[in-house]
Amino acid sequence: MLFLTRTLPFLFCFVFGVTSWIIYYVPHEYAQTIEREFALWLRLVFAFAYVLGLVSLLSLHWAKIRQRQAGWAYSLIVYISFGVMMLFVVYNDGNGPFAPQETTGPYQWTFINVHVASSATMFSLLAFFISSAAYRTFRARTPEAAILLVSAIIVMLGRVPIGAYISDVIPEAMQWLMSVPNMAAKRGILLGVSLGAIATSLRIIFGIERSYLGGGDD
Amino acid sequence: MERLINIDRRIIFVFVFLGVAIPLLVDIHLPIKPTPTVRSVYDEIERISIEDPDRPVLVSFSYGASTVPEMVPMTRAILRHLFSRGRKVVGICLWPEAVGIAQPIMDELAAEFGMKYGTDYAFLGYKPGQHAVVLNLGQSVAGTFPFDTAGTAIGDLPVLDGAKNLKDFSLVFDFAAGDSMEFWWIPFGQEKHRFPFAGGCTAVMAPDLYPFLQSKQLVGLLGGLAGAAEYETIIGVPGSATAGMEPQSVTHLIIILFILLGNTVYFITRRRGGTV
Amino acid sequence: MTRDRYVFVGFLALFLSANAILVANGSLALDWDGIGVMVAVGCTLALYSFLYKDNALFKVAEHVYVGVAAAYVFGITWYNSLYGEIIVSYFDIGAEGSTGGGHNPWVLLFPTLLGLLMLTRFSRKFSWLSRISFAFVVGVGAGLTIPRFMSSFLLGQLEPSLAPLSLSWEGLNLFLVLVGVITVLVYFFFSVEHKGAVGHASRLGIWFLMVSFGASFGYTIMARLSLLIGRISFLLDDWLHVM
C-alpha cells in the first residue's frame, strides 16, 4: 500500500517533471507533440479542479450548518444563492445544459446585477479604509517608511492630471521613479522570486517537497 | 492633538465619498497627457496596421468582476482602436468571469465599426488552466479552443485562417487583473514564440511590470484607469476613464493631505514625548 | 443596539422610497433592466453598510455573492470546458451546421481519468488516488517552470542589465539600476551577516525596495479609488440619473 500511496505519486511526479523539463530543449516534432499533449492534459485537469474547489466550498459551509456553528445561517444563504444560480445555469435561457451557453437570460442578468455589482463594490470598500489609514496610520515611523511615503506621494500626484497641472516636473519625476529605482528593485525581487520558484520546482521533482500530496492517510 | 487623529473614521469616509461624487457632478476639466508606456501601445497597433495587416490580433481577457471599473474602460479603448484600424480580433478569456463581461463589449464595438462575426472577429470563450492554456495556444489554437462560445468549430471561422499557433498573430494583448502577463504570457508564450506583446493591467499590478518594459519583453502597458484615460485621449474618444480622472485627482489630493496631516500630528506629539 | 435598528430601518425606507420615486418619474422602468439596476444598487448599498459597522446586512450580501460566484464559475467551466470541450468531443456533438472540430476522444481518456481521480480526494478510502492527479499537475508544472523561468526571468532580465555605462543621464540611470538590482539581491542574501560593506549594501537595497513599495502603494491606492469612482458613478448615473 505504501507503494501506491507514496512511491507511485512520487514516480509520476518525477517522470512527468523531468520529461516536461527536457522537452523544452528539444525542437523535434516528437517533443513538440508531447508538449502539446501535456498542455492539453494539464488544462483539462484544471477544469476538474474547479469542481474540487466547489465541493470543498460547499462542504465547508455544510459543516457549519450541520454543527450549527456560529453564523450558520449565513452558510445557509450561500446554499440558497448557489442553488438559485445553479437553476439558471441549468436552464440556460431555455436550452438546457447540453447546448452552447446562451449570452442572455437570468444567468447573465444575475451575473451582471448581483455578481459584478457586489464584487466591484467589495473591493471599492478598501478605498475608504485606505483613506482612513492614510489619516490615522500611514506614519513615517522609520526612515524606510518615510522613503516609501514620499515615493507614494510622487506617484499619486504624477499619475493623475492634477500632477501636471501643479508642475510639469511631477509627472517626469514619477516616470523616472517608476522606470529607474522602482524597476531596479522589482527586477531584484523578480530574480530572487524566480530562483525561489526554480528551487521549489526542483524539490518537487526530486521528491524532497511532498506537501502538495496532502490529504488521505499515509 | 490626539483627539484630532482619533476622530470617528466615518467622518473620513464622508470626505472620500464627497471627493468622488462632487467632481463627478461638477465639470472641472484637467488636460490629460499620455505617458510613453501608453503611447507605445498605440504606436505598436498603428505599426502592425501598416506592416502586418493580414494576421489577426489575439486579445486575452484575464480579469474578473471585481476590477470592472478599471478594466472595462481600457478594454473599450483598445478594442475601439483595433476595430477602427480594421484589425481582425480574436478574443479569449483566461479568467472565467471575463466571459460575461468582455463578450457583450466586443459585440457592441464590433457592431459599431461594422465588423462581422466570424470573418472580422471571434470570441472563443474561456478555458481553465491559466498558464497551461497559453502553452497550449503556443502549440495549437484549434487544439486549445476547438469551438467558440456558440459551438462553432474553429475551422469554420475565417478570421482564424492561417492562425495555427501564437506565432501567427500580429500582436497579443492581455488585459490583466492578476499576474497573467508576468507569469503566464511571458514565460509560457512570449518566451518561445516572440510575438509582439502588450497589455493593460490594474494599477495594482503596473509597477511590477516595469522590468519587462525595459527588457522589451513587453512592448507597452496601460496601467489602471489613468492608463485607460490616456489611451482615450490618444485615440480622441473620451469615455468613462477620462471622466474618472477628475474625481481621481481630487481624491488623490485628499489622501495626500491626510497623510501629511497625520504625519505632522505624529511628529509634533512625538517631539512632546507622547504616543499616537 | 436600538439605534442601529433605527439606522437600518431608515436606510431601508430611504432605499425603497428612492426606487419608488425613480420609477414614478420614469427614470427607472419596471422591466428586467430597471429591476436589475435596483438589485445591483441594493447589493452595492448593503455592502457599503459595512462602512457604518460590520452588520448582518453586509454579511448576507457577502454570502449571497459567494454562492452566486461559485455557481457562475461552475456554469462557465461547464459550458466552456466540461461539456463544451470534453463531453462534446466524446459524443461528437458540435453545433448545428458545424463541421467537425473537437478532440480525438482517445486523446482525452487519460486527462479525463486524471481529472476524475482528483475528485476522489473527498473519499476517505480512495483519496490516495487523487495523489496521482496532483503528482501529475505539480510535476508537469514544476518541469515546465524551471527552463521557462530561467529563460524569461533570469536570463531575460539579466541580459538587459548588462548595458554599457557612460557619463550621461542614461548612463547614470543604468548605473542606478545596476546598484538597485545588486543591493536588493544582497538584502535577500541570507548566508552572511549584514555587517560592514554587506550591511551598507543591504541598507541601500532596503531603500530601493521602499521606493518600489511606495510606487506599488500609490498605484494600489489609485486602483481602489478607481473602483470606488466606478461604483459611485454607477449609483449617480445608472440609478439616480443625476450625472
Add this chain to the structure above:
Amino acid sequence: MSKITSCIAIAGIFLRVAAGAQEPVKIEVFDTPNDAGGSLTITWPLSTSAQTSEYRIYVATAADGPFQLAATTTAPALKSTEPTLFGHAEANDQFHVLHFTDHDTEGGGEPMPLRDGTAYFVRLGVTTDGDELFSDVHSAEPGGNWFNTAKWNNLIISVGLTLVILFYISVARRKDLFIRRIAGLEALDEALGRATEMGKSVLFVHGLKEMDKISTIAAVSILGRVAQRTARFDTDLRVANVDPVVMSVSQEVVKEAYLQQGRPDAYRPDSIFMAATEQFSYAAAVAGIMVRERPAAHIMMGYFYAESMLLAETGSTTGAIQIAGTDAYTQLPFFVTTCDYTLMGEELYAASAYLSREPKLLGSLKGQDLGKALIIGLVLVGTALASFEVDFLTHLLASL
C-alpha cells in the same frame, strides 16, 4: 552606382554560373537548425546593388529538375537578424537568409510542404531589370532537430543550479548550515516579551492561502516558535484561521509546543479557531477581536490579499505591537507603513528555515544564495565588459 555596374555586381556573385570560373560562391543551403522539421534555409552574400532585385528560390527532388518555385522575396532578411541561429559574428550582416517550408506544384494546386528526410535540390535566381541569373544547385535534407542550440546557456545554468541545490540539501542533512539572524524574529521575541509584561494576549492571524503553499508552511513554523514562547511565559495565545486544514495543523503545532514546554494543561484547542470562511468576513471578524480583546501583539503571517489593509489599519489603532510577514508583494507596502516590523518576501521563508532547521529549506536557501551571488558577479563583470565594448558575456547570457 550606375545601373550597369550594379548588374555586374550581381552577376559577380554568380560568376561560376555565368563564366564557369572556379572561385567558390558563398551560397549555402541546409536544414533549418533548431526546428521541428519541414524547413530548409538558404543564405547568400549581401547584394551590393542599390537597386532592388527579386530573389526566387527553386526546389527540385532531383539534381536536374524539374525545379518548382518555393519562395520569392525582394527584401530578404540578414543573418545578423537571427542571432538564435547564426550567433553574433560580424560577417553576419554580409549575408541574406531565407527559410522556406513548401514549394509550388506543377498543376498549380496547393503548395507542397517539404518532407523530412527527402533530399531537395535548391537553386537561387536573382532578377534585376528582367534578367534572371541562376546560382548552381545545392542539396540539403530537412529534418527535426534534437537539441535547440540557442538553449545551451539555459541548460547549463539550470543543471548547475540543480546540482548546487541538491548538494546543499544533502549537506544540510548532515550538518547545520549557517543562516544570518533574521531581524524580524528578534522583533517577534520582543513583542511576545511585551505581551507577557503587560499580561495581555497575543493574536496570531493566518493568511488566506491553503496548507500546501510555502507562505502558509512558513507561517505555521513561525506559529510554532510563538507558541513555545507563550507556553513558557504563560501568555494567552489566540490563532485566527480562514482555512479548516490550516486550523487543524495549527492546533497540532501549538499543542506540540505546549507539550515540549511541559505545559499541556495550558493548551486550549478552542483558542485556535475559524474566524470566518470569506475574505472580508474574516477581516471583519479579526478586526473585531483586535478591538474587543485588545491583544498586546498582533502577528500576521502568510499570504494576504486586499484584506491586509483592513487588518493592519484596525490593528495599529489599538496600540498593539504588530509584526507581519508575507510574500504577497502587493500587500507589503501596507504592512510596512502600519506594522512595527515586517518580514518581506523571501525573509519569511528564511525565517521559517531558520526556525525549523529543516534540511530541505536550509539547503535550497543556500543554493539560491549561491545563485544570487552568481547573478551579482555576472552583472558586475558583464557591465564592466560591456562598458569596454566587449559583448561576449552579454551574448552568452542572452535568452534566445
